[in-house]
Amino acid sequence: MLSAYRPGSPATPFEAYCINGLAYFLGQHHRMLTALFGQAVGAYGEPVALVEIQPRIADAGIADMVITFEGGQHALVEVQVESGPDESLLPALVQAGRSWSPPAGLVLLGLDGAARAEWTPVTWFEVIEALQDDPDPMARQFTSFILNDILGLGDVPLEAALATNRLYALGGAAVRRKFGNNARYLNSASRPMNGRYRYLGTTFSTGGDMSCWVGLVNESLPLSEHYHLMLATKETPLSEPADQPRATGDWKAWSHWTGLGRIVRPITAADYDQLLLRLRL
Secondary structure: OOOOOOOOOOOHHHHHHHHHHHHHHHOOHHHHHHHHHHHOOOOOOOOEEEEEEEEOOOOHEOOOEEEEEOOOOEEEEEEOOOOOOOOOOOHHHHHHHOOOOOOOOOEEEEEEOOOOOOEEEHHHHHHHHHHHOHHHHHHHHHHHHHHHHHHHOOOOOHHHHHHHHHHHHHHHHHHHHHHOOOOOEEEEEEEOOEOOEEEEEEEEEEOOOOOOEEEEEEEOOOOOEEEEEEEEEOOEEEEEOOOOOHOOOOOOOEEEEEEEEEOOEOOOOOHHHHHHOOOOO
């Protein structure tokens, strides 16, 4: 179930994985998680009858998830795992949900809990609160996954940075802390060669173009097993400047570099915050 991915859906494979994990616990009638989504749509105390993953909603396109409660109330759920997601399908989903009998409740599960017209916000932190007292090992594992891979709150060993979503989550969380929940950023990495990368990190905006980048850069060419944590910009000067690394020699437009040196211990939120402080804004 966790490997399910529907081609044609606007959800990325990583987002689809998150949707399926959430759907698993709802399908297992998890009491607190059911109550969280039931409260959001007015289905108080009702068990879940059906969970549909990435169903097609008439002409509105593919939704992330639809929950049907035993009393007949539907919850049409939009799942977001990063800031600034594509929300172009939301108006069509609203229109489709209104046509149901009874009209579907609209739930937006995201990072910041910001309200949007017609949608009831639920945050990933609320999902963690619903799962955190469950002794089931899978619930503990999914809670840890949300904290590390979605919210970017855990330390990241180099091996995990190269093999999972955790470095991206750590970078995204640092950008949100520095520039707010509406900050624009995206994951960016070179093509891996035998499990090694020239660079791996987060491209972001400080208010204009996507002209800043933070992440891991390989120490040498040919690629080695050693990486440095670095910050680069196209135009903005940086404190404690460093030379551009050889592994990014084709980044002609990136004029300013700084770094914290070779990675010898797990990468932390404090490391990212320290680098972002070097932006002279």
